[in-house]
Amino acid sequence: MGLLSPSVSITQYRVEGQLPSPVNEQVTAALQNNTINEIDNDASEQTMGWTSFDDPYRPDFEGSRFVIDTAWVFSLRIDKKSIPAKVLKKHYNMEVAKRLAESGRDYLSKAEKKQIKEHVLTVLNMRIPATPNVYDILWKYEEGLLWFFTNLKAANEALETLFTRSFKLRLVRLFPYTAGLQAGLSGPEQDALDQLKPTLFME
Amino acid sequence: MLDIAVAYRRYQFIGDEFLTWLWYTLEQDARLLTRIDPEIAALEIGNRMVFENRYRKDNEETVTIKGEEANMDEGLLALKKGAMVTEVNLVYRSGDQEWRFNLKGESLNLSSLRVPETGKIETREDIEGAVIEKTYLYDKIIKLINVLFQYFIKLRISNEWSTKTVPGIRKWILSS
Secondary structure (H helix, E strand, O other): OOOOOOOEEEEEEEEEOOOOOOHHHHHHHHHHHOEOOOOOOOOOOEEEEEEOOOOOOOOOOHHHOOEEOOEEEEEEEEEEOOOOHHHHHHHHHHHHHHHHHHHOOOOOOHHHHHHHHHHHHHHHHHHOOOEEEEEEEEEEOOOOEEEEOOOOHHHHHHHHHHHHHHHOOEEEEOOHHHHHHOOOOOHHHHHHHHOOOOOOOOO | OOOHHHHHHHOHHHHHHHHHHHHHHHHHOHHHHHHHOHHHHHEEEEEEEEEEOOOOHHHOOEEEEEOOOOOOHHHHHHHHOOOEEEEEEEEEEEOOEEEEEEEEOOOOOEEEEEOOOOOOOOOOOHHHHHHHHHHHHHHHHHHHHHHHHHHHHHHHOOHHHHHHHHHHHHHHHHOO
């Protein structure tokens, strides 16, 4: 579900820290250095990286194309290959049978079986295309806010990892406790927040 | 500050209490919402509410009430048994425009957010305008929820919570 979809999910974040000036150039460089790499025809199972919001299969951050009004808009793309278990089993068994016939033995060691499984996975990963998933991001730098257009746990964790690696800034997910800290509380009020215990409306 | 994962789990009850308080306030004290922000008064409970009893090990149940004409008595009964509102569908209207969305207590995540219709995207150049328009419409709901939550959290850590709000909510639940 992307930013322009008829129905969206949003996870709110606060971005802590400042980028060195000039910020647009900094962001361009960070996005380019962590752009998604294609893994089709490659043995990798999964990859993630930044991509263009308006053209997620041809990432291009030249000319600050990600700047819209006062926000930066781009996307996180996670590509993953999923080999069906039955396909993996079939190719593994075929390879085991072939190895046994070649060696003239009637058993394989644990290490040999592990090696065959890895080999089969590599061969299959080279043959199947990765499934791309694209999640949009809107970053209001001046306000220190970022909206991530999904609530999926794995995607949020991927965003937090890649964002920190790319921009060297801290990304804080806003949920009741962290949103409470954002409410302009005084020191004693923050202590009171830390001490809260659940209310039982009905004893 | 606490580790984020620890803080998420330890304080998820705050979000459930927030949604329970919000339902009570919408039902019983709508004038308070007008005082927080006149725009919030246009907020209504939508077509879905989820109730969970997280803290009573002997009575862990989830009750989901769905439908435009949902019978909220079942919800009050769940509260009576010690449950809290953990997720709610809300509707916000301004003029002839309507926003609908689900709000989850433990995360404050928004989902299934539908905003008033925006212009059609026919060319690549339309995308920028559409993003600006959609951002404005999302921002309206996000600001509304954030203002409400900020009011709630200050109330929650004040004495007023235990002396006035909790007895009021208890009375409302028992009156059903």
